[in-house]
Amino acid sequence: MTALEFSFSLDQAQSSLKPFALKLTRDMEDANDLLQETMLKAYSNREKFSEGTNLKAWLYTIMKNTFITNYQRLSRRNTFIDTTENLHYINSSDHVTQNMAYSxxxxxxxxxxxxxxxxxxxxxxxxxxxxxxxxxxxxxxxxxxxxxxxxxxxxxxxxxxxxxxxxxx
CATH class of the missing domain: 1.10.10.10 (Winged helix-like DNA-binding domain superfamily/Winged helix DNA-binding domain)
Known part of the structure; x- marks a missing residue:
């Protein structure tokens, strides 16, 4: 399959991938980003696609794995480990939970x-x-x-x- 034919096939499959991206991300902008990243990865790795197999299934797998990787990366980025000796950050009152009295x-x-x-x-x-x-x-x-x-x-x-x-x- 030539690069042009592969690109055309990707373009045809794109419309069926968007609802899946939206279901995963629950946000239209994030879904568009995920779809774009999936298309880029698929095109970059087109030589790994076996002609005659199901292209949509291959794209769904790429999208799902990309979403999981991004989610794990985001989770790790938001995880904070206090490495100070006196646990200063954990014991600081920068983030205090408010009760409902104020409201x-x-x-x-x-x-x-x-x-x-x-x-x-x-x-x-x-x-x-x-x-x-x-x-x-x-x-x-x-x-x-x-x-x-x-x-x-x-x-x-x-x-x-x-x-x-x-x-x-």
Whole structure:
């Protein structure tokens, strides 16, 4: 099989490999990268392919092995072994697990800030938060859609000002 014929066969098989790549990676960009790496490896090793055998099976095997190799490499890279004598890194408090108390305080502050809004702004904001569309809110409150958008904007702006303490958290 010539390089051109092999390249054409790879191109034909590529569409059936993409769903498998997506199933393995669960991410479209990673799937595209895996597919591209598989095609590159297959083309680079085309002399190892036995003509008359199943090309798709060969490509699936390359893809699966490439995925496993990349996964193992990533796992090793993320594994940290503390080699210091006093286990400084393991005992450091750089990474602390937070309990849920902080989020309860934040939620309480958000609810208080929403309750402090004037009803003119709070009602359209809460309706929009619950999933109503602008035109549904306008119909329900019998006000123009522009007024609805303006009131929701003002409510968001006031909430952002009142809750700015949580901006970087």
């Amino acid at each position: 309860h305080f934040a939620l309480d502050d958000m609810n208080d800030a929403i309750e402090a809004l004037d009803d003119v702004y709070k009602v359209p904001f809460m309706m929009h938060f619950k999933g109503f569309k602008y035109h549904e809110i306008a119909d329900h409150l019998q006000i123009p859609i522009g007024t609805v958008k303006n009131r929701i904007h003002i409510a968001r702006k006031e909430l952002k000002t009142k809750l700015k303490v949580y901006k970087d958290r």
